[in-house]
Amino acid sequence: MRRIFFAFIIAGTLATFNACQSPRQSAHDAVVSVSITPIQFFVDRLTDQALDVNIMVPQGASHATYAPTTSQFRKLSDSGLYFRIGYLGYEQAWISRLSELSPGMKVIDLSDGLELIRGEEIDHGDHVHEGGIDPHIWMSPAVMLKLLPVMRDAIIQVFPELAETVEQNYEPLYAEIKAIHQAMEMVTSTLSQRTFMIFHPALTYLARDYRLEQVSIERGGKDPTPAQLARIIRQAREHQVPLIFIQEEFDVRSAQLVSDESGTTLVQINPMAYDWTEEMQQLMGVFREYMQ
Numbered sequence: 360m361r362r363i364f365f366a367f368i369i370a371g372t373l374a375t376f377n378a379c380q381s382p383r384q385s386a387h388d389a390v391v392s393v394s395i396t397p398i399q400f401f402v403d404r405l406t407d408q409a410l411d412v413n414i415m416v417p418q419g420a421s422h423a424t425y426a427p428t429t430s431q432f433r434k435l436s437d438s439g440l441y442f443r444i445g446y447l448g449y450e451q452a453w454i455s456r457l458s459e460l461s462p463g464m465k466v467i468d469l470s471d472g473l474e475l476i477r478g479e480e481i482d483h484g485d486h487v488h489e490g491g492i493d494p495h496i497w498m499s500p501a502v503m504l505k506l507l508p509v510m511r512d513a514i515i516q517v518f519p520e521l522a523e524t525v526e527q528n529y530e531p532l533y534a535e536i537k538a539i540h541q542a543m544e545m546v547t548s549t550l551s552q553r554t555f556m557i558f559h560p561a562l563t564y565l566a567r568d569y570r571l572e573q574v575s576i577e578r579g580g581k582d583p584t585p586a587q588l589a590r591i592i593r594q595a596r597e598h599q600v601p602l603i604f605i606q607e608e609f610d611v612r613s614a615q616l617v618s619d620e621s622g623t624t625l626v627q628i629n630p631m632a633y634d635w636t637e638e639m640q641q642l643m644g645v646f647r648e649y650m651q
Contacts, residue, residue, distance in 0.1 A: 389518060392438040394447055395422060397497050397635045398469075401510055402442070404532050405525050410518065413438060416449060418631050421608045422494070423448035423580060436461045440517040442510065445470030446494040467513045469506050470496060476563050478579070498630055499564035500540035500639060507533055539639050543569055546643045552650040556595060556623065557604040558614040561630040565642075574600070582613050595621035601649040604628050624649060 392413040393399050399412045413434035416422045426449065427435075435441065438461060443450055445468045476493045496502050511529050515522045547553075547569040555562075560575035574594065578587055594600070595617055602624045605611040608631070618625045626645050632638045 388437050388439070390434060390438045391514070391517075392435045392441040392464075394442065394444045394450060395497070396631050396633045397638075398442050398444075398510075400633050400635045401503075401507065401532070402514070405511060405514060405528050406518075406521050407524055407528065409521055409524065410514075416447070416631070418629075418633070419608055421448075422631070425449050427453075432460060435464075438464055440464065440513060441466045442513070443468050444494050444496065446475075446492040465513065465517050467509065469509065470494075473502065473505065476567060478560070493560065493563040495561045495630060496564055497635070498562055499568045500536055500543050501568040502564050503536050503635075504533070504540060507536060535636065539636065543639070543643060546646050547571060550646060550650045552599070552601055554598055554600055555602055555604065555650065556591070556600050556614075556617065558611045559606055559609050561606065561628070562604065562642075576603070576614050576617060577609070582610070588613060588616065592617050592620045595623050602626050602645065604645075606630060 388411075389409060390411045390413060391402055392415060393402060394415050396414055396416075396418050399414055402410060402412055411434075413431060415427050415431055415435070416425045422444075441461075441464055443466060470492070473496060475496075478491055478493055496506070507529070511525055515525050543565075550571075553570065554572040554574060555566075556574045556576060558576045560573060560577065562571075562573050565571070566573040574591070576583055576588075576591055578584075583591060595603075600621070600623055603614050603618055603626070605614050605625055605627050606629065607627065611625075614625060617623060626649070628642065628645075629638060
């Protein structure tokens, strides 16, 4: 039903867009589109903010349900390059129409070539099907070490006039990510508690890459049932889970209930934050404070 809903929204948006669209701007326009704000951070750092970055999902919006606006689609059509995450809900809903918007645009799927993680099976009562691919690849420094060279090469290919700038900025930025990766390894290797809870499972890749266990309160994109919630509360008590991560774009009443019933601390994070480096530093600080 969600995809059907998106289809109607997208069809209407595209119709409005095509009706009012001005002739396509020249290929020399320095516009790049990205799915989410954290990817803008890396584009800006590589290019010294020389590119106009069009963000398809703004901060505070859910990447699972957001429907881009007409103005966002217009800027997308003017983009020479688009970095998509690959498995965000909104991407899956409208990506098949991308060629209609910008047939000459280079599209980079940042999930290509990665070892992706599939969510747990979803039980609908009369049938069970496998879970979807977890899209939160950017939340692991180990993954970002693999993605930065891909971004560098794509920007240079589409905007060769920025090659010198990108090459100069690449090495220090890569070194910064590597230092964060090494610091994350050091911090997580010393933790006495290796399990954390989270409402929306945004730290799946980070947990895998740094040998932590993430327990999601949200199940299959939905709030847990009373029976599931009871099991989560029991697990939090039995394992003395120290914290529950929450995010502002989600209704976290069930996370609050788990916290109230188990004494687990709620800590807000922002996986959609622009400053990726700062967000990683804050995460490490939380691990030190609550799990050491």
